[in-house]
Amino acid sequence: MFSYVVRKLLYAVPVIWGVVTIVFILMAIVPGDPARLMMGQRGDPETLARIRADLGLDLPIHKQYVRFLKDLARGDLGVSYRNNEKVVDALMTRFGATLKLAFWAMILASILGILAGIISAVKQYSIFDYSAMFIAISGISAPVFWVGLLLLLIFAYTLHLIPGVGYVPGDWRYFILPVITLGVRPAALIARLTRSCMLEVMTQDYIRTARAKGLHERAVVMRHALKNALIPVVTIVGTEVADLLSGAVLTETIFAWPGVGRLAVEALVARDFPMIRGTVIFMAVIFLVANLIVDISYGFIDPRIRYD
Known part of the structure; x- marks a missing residue:
C-alpha cells in the first residue's frame, strides 16, 4: 500500500508541473x-x-x-493584484466555506443516489424505477444555474421559506438551497450508475447461490450485491467530490457563497492573474488528491483488489 501511494504521488509531479506550466504560459500571453x-x-x-x-x-x-x-x-503563489492579499491566505480563507458546501452536497447526493439506485434495481420496471430514473435524467440534464435560480425563485422569493443568498456560519438555513443545487447532478449520476451496477451484479452466480441457501433478500442485496457494485460508484463519487471541492463556481456565484469558486470568478473579472493561477493550481491538486483517495478506497471495499 505504501509503495503504491508513493508511486501515485510521483506520477502526480509531472501532472502538477504540466498544469503549472500551462497556466503560467496562458497568463503570460493574455493581453x-x-x-x-x-x-x-x-x-x-x-x-x-x-x-x-x-x-x-x-x-x-x-x-x-x-x-x-x-x-x-x-x-x-504570489500576491493578489486586486487587494494585495497573499493568494495562499485567500484560498485557505475561502476553502472552508467550499469544503462545507461540497461535503454536505456529496452526503446528500450519495445517500439519495445510492438508495434510489438500489430500490430501482430491486424493483426493476416498477413505478418507482421509472419515476426515479426520470428524475435522474432530469437532474443530469438540468443546468446548475437553472436549478439554483429556480430554487431561489420558489423557496426564497415566492414562498419566503429560506434565506436567498449569503453565508452565515452556523445557520443551517443558508446551506439548504446551495447544497441541493450542488447535489442534484451528482445524485442523479450516482442513482443511474448504482442501478446499472446492481442490475449487472444481481445476475451473477453467487447471488443465485446466496438466495438458494435461504438468505434473506435484504442480506443478499446489501451484503453481497451492493458491496460488489460499489467500485464504479465510488469512482464517480470521487470524481464528483473533486468537482465540488474545486469550486462549484456557478453555485457559489448564484448564492453569493464566499468559496473558492466565487473567488475564481472575482479574479477573472478583475484580471487578477496571481489569484487565477493560484485557484487553477489549487483545483488541480484537489483533483489529484481525490483520485488518490478513490484508488486507495478500492482495496477496502473489495479485498480482492491488491496494489502490488
Missing part, C-alpha cells in the same frame, strides 16, 4: 498590463516601471518562469 491594472489610468510611467520591477515583470519570460517555480516550491 493586459498588471501594473496598469493595479494603478489604473492615473499611474505615471515611473510608478508603473517600479511596480513592474517589483513584480518581476521586467524580466525575460524564462526568468519569470523560473522565479515562479521557485516561489511555488516555497508554497508562495
Whole structure:
C-alpha cells in the first residue's frame, strides 16, 4: 500500500508541473498590463516601471518562469493584484466555506443516489424505477444555474421559506438551497450508475447461490450485491467530490457563497492573474488528491483488489 501511494504521488509531479506550466504560459500571453491594472489610468510611467520591477515583470519570460517555480516550491503563489492579499491566505480563507458546501452536497447526493439506485434495481420496471430514473435524467440534464435560480425563485422569493443568498456560519438555513443545487447532478449520476451496477451484479452466480441457501433478500442485496457494485460508484463519487471541492463556481456565484469558486470568478473579472493561477493550481491538486483517495478506497471495499 505504501509503495503504491508513493508511486501515485510521483506520477502526480509531472501532472502538477504540466498544469503549472500551462497556466503560467496562458497568463503570460493574455493581453493586459498588471501594473496598469493595479494603478489604473492615473499611474505615471515611473510608478508603473517600479511596480513592474517589483513584480518581476521586467524580466525575460524564462526568468519569470523560473522565479515562479521557485516561489511555488516555497508554497508562495504570489500576491493578489486586486487587494494585495497573499493568494495562499485567500484560498485557505475561502476553502472552508467550499469544503462545507461540497461535503454536505456529496452526503446528500450519495445517500439519495445510492438508495434510489438500489430500490430501482430491486424493483426493476416498477413505478418507482421509472419515476426515479426520470428524475435522474432530469437532474443530469438540468443546468446548475437553472436549478439554483429556480430554487431561489420558489423557496426564497415566492414562498419566503429560506434565506436567498449569503453565508452565515452556523445557520443551517443558508446551506439548504446551495447544497441541493450542488447535489442534484451528482445524485442523479450516482442513482443511474448504482442501478446499472446492481442490475449487472444481481445476475451473477453467487447471488443465485446466496438466495438458494435461504438468505434473506435484504442480506443478499446489501451484503453481497451492493458491496460488489460499489467500485464504479465510488469512482464517480470521487470524481464528483473533486468537482465540488474545486469550486462549484456557478453555485457559489448564484448564492453569493464566499468559496473558492466565487473567488475564481472575482479574479477573472478583475484580471487578477496571481489569484487565477493560484485557484487553477489549487483545483488541480484537489483533483489529484481525490483520485488518490478513490484508488486507495478500492482495496477496502473489495479485498480482492491488491496494489502490488
